Amino acid sequence: MSDPAPRPLDLEALLADALRPIEPPERVSGRVETTLAKLTEAAASELSWWADELSETELQSLRDPRNWVRPIAAAAIGGAAGTALVLIEVRRRRRSEGLRGIAGELRARF
């Protein structure tokens, strides 16, 4: 009896067989879940610490647009005062330059 003819190589099927997905051991999911749970708890406690720092009334007042008027007015007044100071300084410089010019002319005449 002759040997049976060799079967053609179905490489893709062989690869699918050789590289079958592997079920992770239960301890892997346990490890990952424990670590993630710790991370989530840490994030939650961080958040609660932050929330504790600001009381509920403080948070509400921060969110209330009526309380935004004062900071906006303060910023506007500060800006106007700064501009006025700059203008005064510019005028002062012009005036001193003007006086220096007159003095120069008088020196030239006499």
Place this chain on the structure above:
Amino acid sequence: MEEGDIQQGPAEGSPSQNGSPPVMPRAKAEVDRDFEKLYRDHLRDVYSYSYYRIGNHHDAEDLTEQTFLQAYRHFERAQRESDGRPLRPWLIRIAHNLAANYHRDKARRPTAALENVEPPQHPHGTERVVEGRERMRAVMAGLEHLSDDRREALIMRFSLGMSNREIARALGRTDGATKVLIHRSIKQLEEELEAAGAADE
């Protein structure tokens, strides 16, 4: 807690254990729920990939854990930037980078330990089973001769069942380049097996 559950803070509207109002904002809880789904759906993928890249269960477990930790840290951004596309390639890319670091650190080649893989359940006779095992061993040996990127592409395709597009995203290549990579990987493996078969005869 059920297997696969990720423990998280109290959901919105439910009191926490000490009776104080919940502190986790809804968005965060939703993100955690989405991550839990990603974790459940792809734990096996990440583990399989890690195992075939590393070659032993112990380090594959570490790599799987590290992959999900890194994924958790960057999950919100990944979700935002994914435009609704599946996140599996992103997850596998994290595992791919960690595996590359692992090999760099350990300076050793991955070995796919076939003896640790459960043998396939063959419905045929003993002769076929033995033949099948020998062929599988030959395939694994052939895989070890491939370059890293070729072996990775085959692991993603045949172990994880990823499409060309998914593999391309995981490897940071174009679809066309990935198609060529897989084609050449299979061709090289075929030649390796034929050469090994000829040598045996």
